Amino acid sequence: MLVCVASLSFILTACNKSAEQITLQGKTMGTTYTVKYIDDGKIANLPTAEQVKKQLDDVLKVVNDEMSTYQLDSQISRFNKLREVNTPFEISPDFATVVAEAIRLNKITEGALDVTVGPLVNLWGFGPDRRLDKQPSAAQINQRAAFVGIDKLALNIEHKPTLTKSVPNLYLDLSSIAKGFGVDKIADQLEMLGLENYLVEVGGELRGKGKNLQGLNWQIAIEKPNFEQGQTVQITVPLHNLGMATSGNYRNYFEDEQGNRLSHIIDPKALKPVNHKLASITVLAPTSMTADGLSTGLFVLGAEKALEVAEREKLAIFLIIKNGDGFETQMSSQFKKLIDQK
Structure with a gap:
């Protein structure tokens, strides 16, 4: 089965007139x-929809104030500016939760998810620093x-x-996991209000619970793009008490002076953008934070190794892999089980 590239869309149909679907939208985390x-x-x-939105915006502002590398006064930016080694830097409990999960996922992905890779992300032109028009030198990379x-x-x-950091220029970048955490914080806030049927999306990372207006699980479509005639559904995923995240190299990239397309996802072992046939990976996990971090780490590993890790750790993943002029799909055993339950 050939596809092009995975993207996400919501399949939501309203038919229950005794209930109302409220939709809120806004901006956060650069998305x-x-x-x-x-x-x-x-x-x-x-609360009214306007009041709920205000609460959610407040929740997201706290996440940004703690973990945005684009905010110069955020907790993470202040930690990154710190040059004293082995000096404890106090952080919020939420910040600690995200870092702890990043460390756990680093082990699961055999080092492929590394939230200290920020200096290389910036060097290759995908961080707060300005984008480069040419590849960095070997000396710059090694430095x-x-x-x-x-x-x-x-x-x-x-x-x-x-x-604490053991080298003065350690730079922490939680962009590979913080959006998912933001999704989870929104979900927590909705549940505090007593809401049990919702779908949350921040920059493509999702979490769903309960039912839609049809009384069915929220359905998320991973699509096969047709750039001339629109998009067609590749596979539909039920999102019930699950987080979902997709990583790929088909949107955020730049071309150097030789026309080479460079992925925004950096391999922390190779010290450069990933270069393999995996076009995208979608992960289902109990939280969006976990799905977010895993999608990045497993994407770095490539299709074969990602599937190996997924089977070992019982992870639910769906892969779209370049195959000649087209694409093919693969999924882990756990992903298939979840799909079969829909």
Whole structure:
């Protein structure tokens, strides 16, 4: 079965007139968010849609204030500016949660997800620094590589959580996992309001719970693009109490002076953008944060190794792989089980 590239769309059909689907949209983390929830009229004193949006914007602002490398005064930016080694830097509990998960996923992906790879991300033109028009030199790469490695970062969660660095120029970048965490925080806020049927999306990372207006699980389509005639559905995924994330090299890239297309995803071991036949990977996990981090780490590994890890760890993944002039798809055993349940 041949496809082009995976993208996401929502398949939502409203037919239950006794309930209402509320849709909220906004901007965050350099991208957009969409939240859909079902108001069945059974929650007493449920805030208005405008009030709910204000609450969600406040939640996302806190995430940005803690973990955005684009905000110069964020917690993560202040940690990155710190040059003292082995000096505890106090962070928020949420910040610590994200770092702890990043460290756990680093082990699962055999080092492929590395949130200290920021210096290389910036060097290759995909960070807050300006984009380059040519590839960096070997000397530049080796100089930045000295700052990279999860072993150079220490998290202490006793009493007040702190981070320490063992090299002064260690640069932490949580962009591979923070959007997913933002999705989870929105979901938490919706549940605090008593809402049990919702779909949350931030920059393509998702989490769904409960039912849509049809009384069915939220259905997410991974699509096969047809750039001239629109897009056609490749596979439909039920998103019930699950997070979902997709990573790929088909959108965020740049071409150097020789016309080489360079992926925005950096291999922390090769010290350069990934270069393999895997076009995209979609991951289903209990949280969007976990799905987000895994999608990046497993994408770095490439199709064969990603499937090996997925089978070993019982991970649900769906792959789109370049095959000559077209594409083919593969999925892990756990992904197939979830699809069969829809």
